[in-house]
Amino acid sequence: MPDKSVILAAIAREMQTGVLVLDKEGRALYANPFLVQSFPITGGVEGAPVSAIIKNETLLKTIDGFIGARGGSSKEIEISESGRFFNARIVPLADKAEFSILLFLQDITEEKRVETIKKDFVANVSHELRTPLASIKGYSETLLDGGMEDMDTQKEFLRVIDRHATRMSRLIDDLLILSRLESHQMPIVFAPVDLKELINATSSGFKMQSQDKGIKINVAIRDDTPKVSGDRDRLEQVMVNLLDNAIKYTPSGGSVEVSAAPAGDGHVRIDVTDTGFGIPVEDIPRIFERFYRVDKARSRELGGTGLGLAIVKHIISGHNGRVWVESVPGKGSSFSVMLKVWG
Ligand SMILES: Nc1ncnc2c1ncn2[C@@H]1O[C@H](COP(=O)(O)OP(=O)(O)OP(=O)(O)O)[C@@H](O)[C@H]1O
Ligand SMILES: [Mg+2]
Incomplete structure (x- = not known):
């Protein structure tokens, strides 16, 4: 078995948590590589006062308190330094005449980021559900209150309710699709996909919508476009x-063009x-x-x-493909x- 000190040195060197040992005056006796890397200071960490290494006031006050009392019970606090977040554990170490402090700094920036995304997500979903729900409630209460004799108005109200309910169920559908894509519950089943057929079918589905708005859809698939490797339903x-x-984002009288052509290097490009x-x-x-x-x-x-x-991006990255946009405000996008060619 290797020497214990060799093992301990290896642990300190390799661990992905910053370790800082302070003397009884709060000067750095030792810092492991992770700490030096996370809190770089000119002139080096060792020998420097802790206040030159970490600026967080609560942390410095806690350390001062431990130094003053030459002891105390360990504390855990969350600090943020130059845009990163750390979980800091401060452990006073009294050993006979000696007194030192151990500091463990765990980088929790990524956890924080995920937490923020989750919070924003819940806030967004609640907001998106609340808006149509408020309308549904308002209109149905008005209808239930009576006094709404006029059949046409009643119908109009019911139409609004129906529209908002449809919107809510679309939101839920989209959320479920996204969540399935993200958790890989909706695996992409690769097969040859004929883009001519797929694009013609989807464009036909938008005939009514585009005609109502006075928008022309042109489809231009180059004859030599090969089949791509993909999941037809997802690509649809x-x-x-x-x-x-x-x-939706083109005013009446405008036009939309869908094109596909070989892009070289075993790829097909759709615009x-x-x-x-x-x-x-x-x-x-x-x-x-x-x-x-x-x-x-x-x-x-x-x-x-x-x-x-967001759904588009997920599906295309699941295909190892690429999706991007070019746009000129006022002119179009x-x-x-x-996508990769099949075979
Ligand atoms: N062709 C486009 N022209 C102009 N803006 C666009 C175009 N496509 C997308 N956008 C902008 O990007 C935003 C995000 O588009 P996305 O499709 O994700 O959401 P949405 O169309 O608002 O809602 P949903 O697709 O969920 O019904 C849109 O709100 C719009 O502002
Ligand atoms: Mg959209």
Whole structure:
């Protein structure tokens, strides 16, 4: 068996937690590599006073308290230093005449980030459900109160209720799809997919919607486009979301073009190009995030919840493909998807 000190040194060197040992004046006696890396200071950590290494006031006060009392019971606090979060455990160590303090600093930045995402997610979902629910409740209460003799108004109210209920159930459907995709409960089953057939079928599905809005859909699939490797149902969801957006965010009289062509290097590229509102350059990096909408009011009015592109992104990355957008505000947007050729 190797020497105990060799083992201990290896533990201190390899552990992914910062270790700092302070003397009775609060100067650093020892710091392991993880700590040096997380709290770099000029002139080196060893010998430096703790206040030069970590700035957190609560932590420094606690250490001062331990030094003053030459002891105490260990404490755990959460600190944030230059954009990162740490869980700090401060352990006073009284050994005969000697007194020192052990500090363990565990980087919890990633846990914090996940926690924030979760909190935001719950807040977003609740908000998105509350809005239609409030309308449903308001309109149904008015109907139940009576005094609403006029049949046409009654019908109109019921239509509003129905619209909001549909919206809620769409939101739940989208959330379930996203959650299944994220937890890999919806595996992608690869098979040859004929894009000509898929794109023609999905575009036909939007005939009514586009005609109602006075938008022309053009489909242009190059004849030499090979079959791609993918899951037809999932890719249909991609096309539905991209087409839905293109039509939704294009004013009447505009047009949408869907094209597909070989892109070389064993790939096929699909483009969905519209002559719509476009997307400001600062919003582009965020539109694939869940619930992100450029213009919340407009999108909500059009029935959107901001989940469509998050679903698209998930499906395409599950295909090891790529999806991106180019847009000129006021002129239009072009969403592109790159997929692998089958075989
Ligand atoms: N073709 C487009 N033209 C202009 N803006 C777009 C286009 N596609 C997406 N966007 C912007 O990106 C946002 C996110 O799109 P996404 O499809 O994820 O959500 P949504 O359409 O608002 O709602 P959902 O798809 O869940 O019904 C939209 O709210 C819109 O602001
Ligand atoms: Mg959408």
